[in-house]
Amino acid sequence: MKEREIRPENWTLLFKLVLLLYVTGSINLSVSGLTGWYTAAILLYISLDLFTHIMRSVTMQRVGAAVSVLFIIAISYELNPILTLLIPVNLHKLAVPMLRHPAPVLLLMLAPILLLPKELYASYGLAAAVSYLFLAVLSVYADKSRAYRSTLESIREEQYRLKRQLQESLEHRRQSEYMFKLEERNRLSQEIHDRIGHSMTGALIQMEAAKRLYATDAVRSAELLQNAIHISKDGIEQIRQVLKSMKPLNEQLGMNRMRVLADEFAATHEMETQLTHEGDLDRIEPLHWRIIQQNVTEALTNTVKYAEATAVSIHIQVLHTMIKASVSDNGAGASKVIKGLGMIGMEERTAAVSGKIIVDGSKGFTVTTLIPLASA
Structure with a gap:
């Protein structure tokens, strides 16, 4: 099952949309209302954000964020200062790579408040604080998600390595068992040939000689048969000893x-x-x-x-x-x-x-x- 990847850019874009809806609603409820110039400016801002979002180059993304900040400043000056509420989230993208400590980043996001009318201090401060907290939490969550995926990938690689090692061990074990069986067969064959085969051959020779002497020398023939019996008994005992040594407890x-x-x-x-x-x-x-x-x-x-x-x-x-x-x-x-x-x-x-x-x-x-x- 494939894990869902957390993309901070998507969540940042969604947060920008929420801010934009708030700003648009505030303008629409104002005395001037939402004119054609406002609509054109907002659409152009959305185009800039989407362009920045689809760019894969980090440098181009930063350039896009800088252009968005400058554009927001321009339309805020010309149309309505409340549009400055869109600045903090874009400043955060510019500040984080340069300022590693969180305090300077927050101060930079709050800096434009000095240029705003007093009636926007509270709104801008709240927008900057909420933007900072949201993006900070999102960054921590994204880092943990990347670390989790990295750990999971390492575990999968280790599991694959262990599985392959287990398969190799099982194959080595099968090969070892097969070689052991071949060696044991060879040993058994050699032992039967050296010990039992010689006894049986000797007994057979004695019986053949007894058969030839049976008509002319019955006494000698009986002695040869008795020797063959003793040799056969010894051979049977050797067979028992070999089988006993082979059989495990x-x-x-x-x-x-x-x-x-x-x-x-x-x-x-x-x-x-x-x-x-x-x-x-x-x-x-x-x-x-x-x-x-x-x-x-x-x-x-x-x-x-x-x-x-x-x-x-x-x-x-x-x-x-x-x-x-x-x-x-x-x-x-x-x-x-x-x-x-x-x-x-x-x-x-x-x-x-x-x-x-x-x-x-x-x-x-x-x-x-x-x-x-x-x-x-």
Whole structure:
């Protein structure tokens, strides 16, 4: 959504129009009334202001303001002194670039009052003061608006940079994972070839030799078959050792998935997310990890939808007889919890392994999953 830009020139032009309407009305109510000369002078003044307004050059704008001041002085002298009420706003445009301090600017705007009839002192002083206050407030507001737009643009650039950096990091992560898989496949292939392949080849040679000697030397053939059996057993044991070394622990699989879940949630929702754990996580079975992950995901979804929180914490604790997984936020909480489909699904999943769900909305919102340990 594009922000509306505050243009001080437009507001200044509107303020000049209000002053001009006041001056025109005062002249029209006077004894002389609004004659053709007044109308021509006012139209010429409006033309000068519009010309100054559309000029992009700052120098030309100042020249236009100076010409407007001189023109107002001339028509005030020839037609009506009340037209001098249009001078202060034009003097302000000339004075501000040269006089940085506000007091000299105000004094310069009030200076023409010395040349006016006494009956216009109050009107001119009020017009000068109102013009000064209006333009000063407008200048401050415009400066704040420019600073806001500049800050917003910087934030957008930083957001774009971080988004691009995140995309590059994700791409690097995908490439790293792919290279890791290739390296792991290569290592596994080499290990199978060096260890298991040699054993199987040796056993095959022994069996081929036993087959040839079976008719002529049964004793020797039996010895070769026995050797082949031993070699095959060793090969099977080596296969078990290789597979065992490859398979990660349940703890590593479960916590890695939970870390990925927490990181993705924090990056997607810009919410401070903390993941902690304690106890022997290796006692948690794969089925329990799956239930915990699903319940934590549902609890985080509810936090985004209803909690109005800025931070959320995930804590997994292995006690003596059970597993405790809780999701807590610092949101508004709720005195009465209404169970939806998500909460009912959490209870059903947990009840399938004889566990239960506890919900507390007194301080923020906390959803706790309790699962008994299989060995308890």
